[in-house]
Amino acid sequence: MLRKLLIPIVLGVLSVSPALADKVTTFTLPNGLEAVVIEDHRAPVVTHMMWYKIGSADEPRGKSGIAHFLEHLMFKGTKTVAPGAFSATVEAQGGDDNAFTYYDYTAYFQRVATDRLDLMMTMEADRMRGLILSEDNVTTERAVIIEERAQRTDSDPSALFGEQRRAAQYLNHPYGTPVIGWKHEAEALTREDALSFYRTYYAPNNAVLVVAGDVNPDEVRAMAEAHYGPIAPTPGLGERHRVTEPPQLAERRLAMTDPRVAQPYVIRSYLAPERNAGAQEKAAALTVLAELLGGNSTTSLLARALQFGDAPKAIYTSAYYDGLSLDISDFGFVAIPTPDTSLADLEAAVDGVLADFLKNGVDQTAFDRIKRQLRADEIYARDNVDGLARDYGSALTSGLTVADVQAWPDILQAVTPEDVLQAARDVLNRNNAVTGWLERPDAPKVEVTQ
Amino acid sequence: MIKRLFVAALVAFALPAHAELPIQKVTSPGGITAWLVEDHEIPFTALEIQFRGGTSLDPAEQRGGVNLMTALLEEGAGDLDAQAFANARDALAAHFGFSSGTDSVSISAQFLTENRDQAVDLLRLAITEPRFDADAVERVRGQVLSGIRANLKSPEAIAANSFDQLAFGNHPYGSNGDGNEMSVAGLSRADIEEAFKGAISRDRVYVAATGDIDAAQLGALLDTLLGGLPAKGAPLPKRAEWHLKPGVTVVDFPSPQSVIYFGHQGIKRDDPEFFAAYILNEILGGGRFTARLMTEVRDKRGLTYGIGSYLVPQDYAELMVGQFSSANATTAQAIDIVRAEWKRLYDNGVTAEELAKTKTYLTGSYPLRFDGNARIARILVGMQADGLPIDYAQTRNAKIEAVTLEDIAKIAKRLLKPDDLHFVVVGQPEGLPKP
Structure with a gap:
């Protein structure tokens, strides 16, 4: 009805x-x-x-x-x-x-x-x-x-x-x-x-x-x-240039155990481009990608594939990306296994979902829904002027301009399914990533599947 | 020098910012009431609904029932399963939040003006025809169990849960409303249905709306949304007896730092001396850098990152509690300081200057709370649940102003019980009795 x-x-x-x-x-x-x-x-x-x-x-x-x-x-x-x-x-x-x-x-x-x-x-x-x-x-x-x-x-x-x-x-x-x-x-x-x-x-x-x-x-x-007018500036303050990353040539993996771990999980982050002044398109595509893959605990791709169905492997999944950063950022996902799923199986299942996505492309209905939500978020955001103040402050100290902040909603709306897929192809590469397993020391040792 | 300047400024600005809060009481054609603040600047409405009772309605064997039920309200309703419900909600760009607390189940909704009717229809489905599908129950049960296991490893949760258990024993207040691994594993669909019937009913509902909606529209909305609910829910809980003895309870936990949760009995929200107690606590352990506990434990000695104390007037018991963390080596010293501050306040009360500054803070900051539709709606529901009059926001600052030094001295003797304090310490503190 x-x-x-x-x-x-x-x-x-x-x-x-x-x-x-x-x-x-x-x-x-x-x-x-x-x-x-x-x-x-x-x-x-x-x-x-x-x-x-x-x-x-x-x-x-x-x-x-x-x-x-x-x-x-x-x-x-x-x-x-x-x-x-x-x-x-x-x-x-x-x-x-x-x-x-x-x-x-x-x-x-x-x-x-x-x-x-x-x-x-x-x-x-x-x-x-x-x-x-x-x-x-x-x-x-x-x-x-x-x-x-x-x-x-x-x-x-x-x-x-x-x-x-x-x-x-x-x-x-x-x-x-x-x-x-x-x-x-x-x-x-x-x-x-x-x-x-x-x-x-x-x-x-x-x-x-x-x-x-x-x-x-x-x-x-x-x-x-x-x-503030009478305060003297610091002379000679140059551009903020930090050292940059060398090309990543090898996948990086970490496993940590701690008796205080309540819930084991697997988490992976990929190096990803950030929002830059006048060039926010890639970041916008990655923002939509994170929403599609894991922005919603019920309808996102990872949730549907891993938390629903006859034999769910995860009790929680999410994908994240924050493009607001002066230098390079990262795109990631996290998944918490059901009690009878190993981290190896869960990680393999996530990789399966990502591979299917790269092969099958973007679901148009989900894509349209996310666009609508992003548009509506602009309305809801106006209810919190403190939040708006933080948006501007963090953007202007992360290399963006007021014009970039104001253009961002329209840039998000202009993202196409092809942009999202291309961003996924560019970023979702394990040689560009760190994968981590956090477990209790008593967890059964399982071979890392490669 | 500038201190003078500040005093002058204080006088110049002595008139507190006025809280303009035109609250309307709306009664629907069907007889359901709500408080409303109209604000048509942004095209959406924030709606807040609260049902008295909450997780304390759980029978002991079904502990966690109300919590699991509440989490399942958005997991399918009417002819929509969990996926379809979420798709429908997101297609409308509506936000629904369902949460359970010790004394209430709360629903927060925000929806756009352009599709308000559809959003309300969808929300009505969730609170009148939830499906509690078997797969959804198992999925959400798994998430709740994960949270319970996480709490078993969280020093903050262990400290609060231990304190509650010691204070309230077998009363629902004595255990976490999420339930325990065994009780949650044992919840059947029938238990969840029962929790739903008991907790969501018209005899215990409070409603507030803020935003782009008028009284007539809200009246119609109330009947649509809540008219179909059962008239009466489960009997409300009994008062919780107090069992906590003074002392220190150490719970061993491997960490470089101890988490300390402490307190004794508190004061009722409708007590004539509540405002004096509120100011007293603000001076002792309010969430500000100048509060006494913050000054003594953090600022002067660097023993913690943060410390505060809180009055917690619940429906069936009242607490005055506090919490902080400190290195294992300094925990005993920090506890001594807390005890000493309790005693100093009990013995000597507060200074005229402290009282004046705290009043200025409390009266000045009050209007600052009412910024934003969502925040205002939450406050209005809380006021109704606390039994406050609709003009409370206009009279509240006068009640703060009316509190005298003598009132504070009197309530300090009545409320503070330095010898009754109990400290639950989770960690490996040095110089305290081993568990």
């Missing part, structure tokens, strides 16, 4: 108003600070974010974790703001603040009532150049990041395995080093390491300001000019 009802809708074209792009304004200050203003007047709230084009992949060798450590230390005060007073002031204004570090960026944000924006800019501008660090604060905060590492990574076999896999994936590129740092290096980070990193990279010509919420772009601009 419902099925019939649905047919005309599947064929219908979803109308999307271009409302979002109209609500985004950009400007650049003479000192190089780029700014994006996103208007959303539904609630009297604003998110103020300062993104620095500096992440863990920009760290000097041997100093892994310094970008993230510095992020923590940025709350330790300036000449005019005592240690801890930054957050205390935001909280006293009824706001929330925090920060995060990733491979390509470090970002600081506050979420406050709109009329507190000026104060947020006062403080964020103050700490862009004015950080003061005492040895005591550095020592205590280093213990905090080691605890953070212990909680997030060392206590979690899956996270430890992830570090090992990335290290194998990226032989040469710093994406192979964990954001939080290798433990032995993070433990040895010093005050001078942090300050030298800070002095070079925390500068208006290396930053992107994103203000999103119930604001007027002209007022934001005036405020930004007053607070």
Whole structure:
């Protein structure tokens, strides 16, 4: 009954108003600070974010974790703001603040009532150049990041395995080093390491300001000019050039066991191109490919083949790809076996699905459905202005422009089934991949099928 | 110097941002009520539905029944099997979420204005005619069992589950609502049907909608969607007795770090002193960097990445609990600090400055919550389930402002029980009694 009802809708074209792009304004200050203003007047709230084009992949060798450590230390005060007073002031204004570090960026944000924006800019501008660090604060905060590492990574076999896999994936590129740092290096980070990193990279010509919420772009601009305008840029900051990967000639495989493993799984990631300014088409095809293969726990290709039917081999499957990256990215899948399936059998079954896909091509109905969903996601995304702010901030610190962000939905819509198949042929090559098995030590040993 | 500047700023901005929240109460022609905030800016609606009861409705032998049932609602309904249902939902680009909690089953839906009727028809199928097909039951059962096995290896889950078991024994609150390996393996289709009949009914439903829909449209939607549900569900659970004794329970777990879950009894949501208790907890262990526990355990000593405490007023018991992780070598020291902070607050209350700052934070941040259709709909359903009046959002900040230092001192003596604290420690902590 419902099925019939649905047919005309599947064929219908979803109308999307271009409302979002109209609500985004950009400007650049003479000192190089780029700014994006996103208007959303539904609630009297604003998110103020300062993104620095500096992440863990920009760290000097041997100093892994310094970008993230510095992020923590940025709350330790300036000449005019005592240690801890930054957050205390935001909280006293009824706001929330925090920060995060990733491979390509470090970002600081506050979420406050709109009329507190000026104060947020006062403080964020103050700490862009004015950080003061005492040895005591550095020592205590280093213990905090080691605890953070212990909680997030060392206590979690899956996270430890992830570090090992990335290290194998990226032989040469710093994406192979964990954001939080290798433990032995993070433990040895010093005050001078942090300050030298800070002095070079925390500068208006290396930053992107994103203000999103119930604001007027002209007022934001005036405020930004007053607070951020006087800050001197760092001279001679060049392009961000990281070392690149050598050609991968051999398939890489890892097997790790840990008694704390609850659920064994097989995971494979292939090196894959990222979104580049003015050239996002391959990334768009890979985005659709990930959706087709494993973007839905019921209808995707891997789910249908491995989780359904008389003898399912997996209880969970998924494919992933994130094209937002300054340098090369990766495309992957993960599969969790049913209790009576070995990882070898499961991996072989996944490879069977991929081979069939490469032979048979794209199912047009599934393809159309995914296109519709991607289009609708634009509507749902507008409900979360914080999310939009993050989209722009992460894109602009990952080598993309505002125009690229705004073109992305249409580029996704322009992807053809042939594009998807070609992207799959280019990327799904085991000589371009790392395959990992995570198991408990008591798991029956099975030969790796080759 | 700039500290002064901030004080001045505080005065200048003393008027808290006003929460403009025009909530309408909508009663459908069939007599079902819902709260609505209309906002026609984005062409979609967020709909939130909550059924009181949740996993605590499970009979002991069928522990996990409500959870498994809820997970199966999107796995086929009416004449659509799991694949067909998912295809239909995705073709409409609608989002449906089904989840079960200790006290409720929740359904979150977001659908586009252009195909709202079809999306609501599909959702109605899921909550009135779920199929519980044998293959779907086995598939989802496998996923639930996998989650249960994962919890057996997760120090966070072990800590929380151990604490609940010690506190509530055989009451449903004493065990995880997902069930255990044996109970979930034993659930039959009849058990799942029974859980469905018991949990999804009109006598316990709360509904809120936000977005591109008006009162008349919502009224019609309510009857379409919920009119066919049974009038009455299973009897609700009884109050949970408190069994937890003071002390420390260590659960051995091989890890460089211990996970610590701790607490004692809490306070009811409708207690006249709830707001004082809420402020008290915010000062002690609120999720902010300036809260006392965060300051003492993280900022001053670097013993943890994060620590917080929480008031948990559930339907049949109240808790005040907290959680953190610390290296095995520093866990005992961190626990001592938590005990000392509990005692210091019990003995001395809070300072006028702490109270003033916390009030500014709580009143200033309240309107910040209401940003986005999906968030507003969730809040409105929660308000109804808590029995709050429809104008609560307008009066809530005044209730925070009204709390005095004396109120805080009084509730500190009543709520905090430094000698009652129980700590469950999962790890290999040094200097604590071996398990």
